[in-house]
Amino acid sequence: MPPLPTTSLNRSVRDRNAGALLRLLLREPMGRKELARRTGISLTTMTRLTAALLEAGVLEELPTRTIAGRGKGRPEIPLGIAPRGRLAVGVQIRGDRVTAAAYGLSGLRCAAAETPHHGSSPEQAVASAIGLAKELIDKVGPERVAGVGVSTGGVVDFESGTLLSSPQLGWSDVPLREPLAQALGLRVVMDTSVRSLAVSRLWSDPTAPDSMLVVFVAGIVTSALVLDRQLHRGRSATAGTVAHTPVADGPGQPCSCGAVDCLEVLASDRAVQRVAVREGWLPADSSWDDIYAGESQAARDGLARLRRDRAELLGRSVGRIADFLDPQETIVAGRLGTAAEARLCLDAVGANRPVRHWPVTDEDWDRGAASLLIDDYLTRPTCYEATLSI
Numbered sequence: 238m239p240p241l242p243t244t245s246l247n248r249s250v251r252d253r254n255a256g257a258l259l260r261l262l263l264r265e266p267m268g269r270k271e272l273a274r275r276t277g278i279s280l281t282t283m284t285r286l287t288a289a290l291l292e293a294g295v296l297e298e299l300p301t302r303t304i305a306g307r308g309k310g311r312p313e314i315p316l317g318i319a320p321r322g323r324l325a326v327g328v329q330i331r332g333d334r335v336t337a338a339a340y341g342l343s344g345l346r347c348a349a350a351e352t353p354h355h356g357s358s359p360e361q362a363v364a365s366a367i368g369l370a371k372e373l374i375d376k377v378g379p380e381r382v383a384g385v386g387v388s389t390g391g392v393v394d395f396e397s398g399t400l401l402s403s404p405q406l407g408w409s410d411v412p413l414r415e416p417l418a419q420a421l422g423l424r425v426v427m428d429t430s431v432r433s434l435a436v437s438r439l440w441s442d443p444t445a446p447d448s449m450l451v452v453f454v455a456g457i458v459t460s461a462l463v464l465d466r467q468l469h470r471g472r473s474a475t476a477g478t479v480a481h482t483p484v485a486d487g488p489g490q491p492c493s494c495g496a497v498d499c500l501e502v503l504a505s506d507r508a509v510q511r512v513a514v515r516e517g518w519l520p521a522d523s524s525w526d527d528i529y530a531g532e533s534q535a536a537r538d539g540l541a542r543l544r545r546d547r548a549e550l551l552g553r554s555v556g557r558i559a560d561f562l563d564p565q566e567t568i569v570a571g572r573l574g575t576a577a578e579a580r581l582c583l584d585a586v587g588a589n590r591p592v593r594h595w596p597v598t599d600e601d602w603d604r605g606a607a608s609l610l611i612d613d614y615l616t617r618p619t620c621y622e623a624t625l626s627i
């Protein structure tokens with residue numbers, strides 16, 4: 238095998254070193270010597286890297302008293318991530334609107350905007366996303382924006398930046414990344430919304446475990462898997478597709494895939510709504526979001542019963558998936574109803590399994606989209622910071 242070109246080898250070493258120091262500084266401020274000690278990087282290299290990141294405005298020098306670790310002699314000047322030094326813009330394409338928000342590397346939310354796109358074509362939605370991202374980038378200052386993370390539901394090919402299929406939006410094979418990257422002149426990365434949640438957990442919580450399973454339920458059921466702090470996307474981008482996992486002893490409910498009793502047709506909000514309409518607890522023109530309401534007492538009681546059954550069935554299915562994958566943490570994300578209904582679901586996952594509920598907010602989705610970009614930034618900082626390549 239021919240040797241790697243020196244330049245690309247140097248670049249990958251610089252990416253690894255700069256990524257390691259940035260990840261440490263996301264946890265807490267510290268001085269150059271402490272950074273060198275913890276990363277195993279020589280003090281000379283560390284001094285050069287931090288100088289490049291200080292020059293770029295990514296890092297800042299802090300008052301001496303905030304330093305971590307205790308050395309002998311003259312105290313070191315601690316370094317920290319500048320809260321607004323470098324920003325990531327997150328764009329999420331949802332069923333009814335496009336949202337955008339800018340975050341600093343250390344998690345500071347700087348600005349947000351949204352625009353409706355209900356029922357629009359992929360071209361219109363892309364145009365909306367570009368317009369919204371431009372508006373936000375102009376507002377926060379283009380020179381500080383590292384790039385854009387885009388998230389959406391369905392099956393996304395991270396490598397090509399294409400939305401392969403989206404039952405929610407009714408789209409298939411839509412290139413999303415390239416039109417945005419060209420129009421904005423920035424690096425753009427893209428993945429599914431549920432994967433963005435998993436990445437944001439890794440980025441915003443230094444104590445997050447190395448492996449986790451996130452199962453998201455709403456009108457659909459889908460999941461993301463993190464192994465060794467990396468998303469597992471699979472050979473054909475479809476890793477985490479749990480919608481068509483068969484459920485044993487079901488009622489024989491047909492699924493669009495041709496099978497019966499798939500997880501999604503029994504445990505999604507849409508599945509609960511279908512039964513509620515059949516029972517007369519919700520009108521035929523209701524949305525799956527209505528399963529958390531109900532007009533009459535009888536309807537509210539009926540819906541609560543359906544949600545409890547769903548919570549247990551979902552929990553048992555998540556438990557079987559988690560048994561197979563054995564992650565350090567299992568998360569059931571999305572609305573599950575009352576705290577008691579959520580508890581039913583978590584209890585059904587399994588007694589000895591670390592599991593928690595994540596009721597995802599609009600801000601969580603924004604943070605997720607931005608975290609896709611930040612994950613890429615921390616993996617290959619030389620693609621973003623020209624001063625690191627000198």
Ligand SMILES: [Zn+2]
Binds near residue numbers: 492495499
């Ligand atoms: Zn199916």
